[in-house]
Amino acid sequence: MSKYWSDLAHGLDPYTPGEQPKDQGLIKLNTNENPYPPSAKAQAVFSRDNIEALRLYPDPESSLLKQSIAQFYQLEESQVFVGNGSDEVLAAAFQAFFAGDKPLLMPDITYSFYTVYCSLYDIDSCEIPLEQDFSINLAQYCTEAMQDNGGVIFANPNAPSSLALSLAEIEQLLLRNTESVVLVDEAYVDFGAESAASLVNQYPNLLVVQTLSKSRSLAGLRVGFALGNKALIDGLNRVKNSFNPYPLDRLAERAAAAAIDDVDYFNDCCQKIIATREWVTAQLAALGFEVLDSKTNFVMAKPGAIAAEDLFAQLRQHKIIVRYFNKPRISEYLRISIGTDQEMQALITAIKEILA
Ligand SMILES: *Cc1c(COP(=O)(O)O)cnc(C)c1O
Numbered sequence: 001m002s003k004y005w006s007d008l009a010h011g012l013d014p015y016t017p018g019e020q021p022k023d024q025g026l027i028k029l030n031t032n033e034n035p036y037p038p039s040a041k042a043q044a045v046f047s048r049d050n051i052e053a054l055r056l057y058p059d060p061e062s063s064l065l066k067q068s069i070a071q072f073y074q075l076e077e078s079q080v081f082v083g084n085g086s087d088e089v090l091a092a093a094f095q096a097f098f099a100g101d102k103p104l105l106m107p108d109i110t111y112s113f114y115t116v117y118c119s120l121y122d123i124d125s126c127e128i129p130l131e132q133d134f135s136i137n138l139a140q141y142c143t144e145a146m147q148d149n150g151g152v153i154f155a156n157p158n159a160p161s162s163l164a165l166s167l168a169e170i171e172q173l174l175l176r177n178t179e180s181v182v183l184v185d186e187a188y189v190d191f192g193a194e195s196a197a198s199l200v201n202q203y204p205n206l207l208v209v210q211t212l213s214k215s216r217s218l219a220g221l222r223v224g225f226a227l228g229n230k231a232l233i234d235g236l237n238r239v240k241n242s243f244n245p246y247p248l249d250r251l252a253e254r255a256a257a258a259a260i261d262d263v264d265y266f267n268d269c270c271q272k273i274i275a276t277r278e279w280v281t282a283q284l285a286a287l288g289f290e291v292l293d294s295k296t297n298f299v300m301a302k303p304g305a306i307a308a309e310d311l312f313a314q315l316r317q318h319k320i321i322v323r324y325f326n327k328p329r330i331s332e333y334l335r336i337s338i339g340t341d342q343e344m345q346a347l348i349t350a351i352k353e354i355l356a
Pocket residue numbers: 084085086087088111155159185187210211212213219222223224
């Protein structure tokens with residue numbers, strides 16, 4: 001608290017990121033980072049010449065990167081927006097599309113940044129409970145009472161619940177909700193769900209947001225993007241050019257483009273993580289855990305024989321950090337990011353020791 005703070009700063013309810021421990025000896029399964037390095041082609045961008053070029057401002061349009069993304073998704077460059085992490089892309093979208101007095105519809109359990117942005121931008125929200133099985137029921141977003149909304153946002157797959165909606169379910173929502181923007185946050189889509197990117201030509205109010213932080217191993221680079229109708233992208237550009245016209249530095253733009261272009265490496269990494277996830281899910285189930293049907297690079301797992309919070313603390317003593325949420329409905333679960341096979345083997349060994 002300080003007398004120098006604005007009323008806005010006083011009233012905020014900031015996001016708490018997962019711990020980034022200074023201790024290097026830990027197995028870090030708490031923030032859904034990718035255990036594999038970024039594409040070698042992305043690494044090659046950090047050359048002497050490219051570093052020397054940092055004296056120049058970057059391309060404010062990040063055209064090179066937008067072209068790579070547009071090509072990957074078979075869209076036009078004018079249908080792509082890029083930002084400093086998808087968190088920044090989301091911020092621009094909240095300001096461009098949701099800053100009205102009608103409530104923004106979202107699941108009650110989802111990425112916690114959405115309510116943080118609602119408080120920052122003074123947007124009303126309406127939180128719709130997940131079903132008993134933690135799935136999102138989009139029919140509840142289309143009832144008479146929900147018609148007059150200021151937008152819809154959800155993550156697909158959702159976090160931290162890890163479950164995915166089908167494209168058909170999302171299309172049903174888009175057919176019924178035509179008067180406000182529907183934002184689908186696809187941070188984890190590459191690990192087994194269907195992207196709604198294929199629908200942006202048909203639905204002018206659909207905005208798909210993705211990140212290079214998870215499936216392309218570039219959390220430290222800070223690059224995210226949005227896909228949508230040109231008019232939506234123009235709206236995002238108006239916000240961006242009123243805040244920071246250069247959100248991506250020269251190295252970030254080029255490395256991100258190289259990572260997007262390296263399709264084979266991307267597919268390999270995703271396949272490895274999916275295979276490891278299925279292995280861990282079976283191992284945890286055999287140890288009496290209830291594991292949700294994850295389509296992400298993490299699992300939500302409820303231990304049978306020990307309280308989740310207790311297991312979280314004991315894993316930490318075994319130098320393994322996972323994520324525990326002290327929140328209603330999910331406090332019996334641990335969110336465990338998928339690491340390498342060796343890391344997950346170490347996790348299972350530690351859990352066996354703790355349960356013994
Ligand atoms: C990780 C994550 C983000 C943020 O990604 P950045 O691009 O690293 O800012 C956004 N949404 C969800 C659901 C996430 O899990």
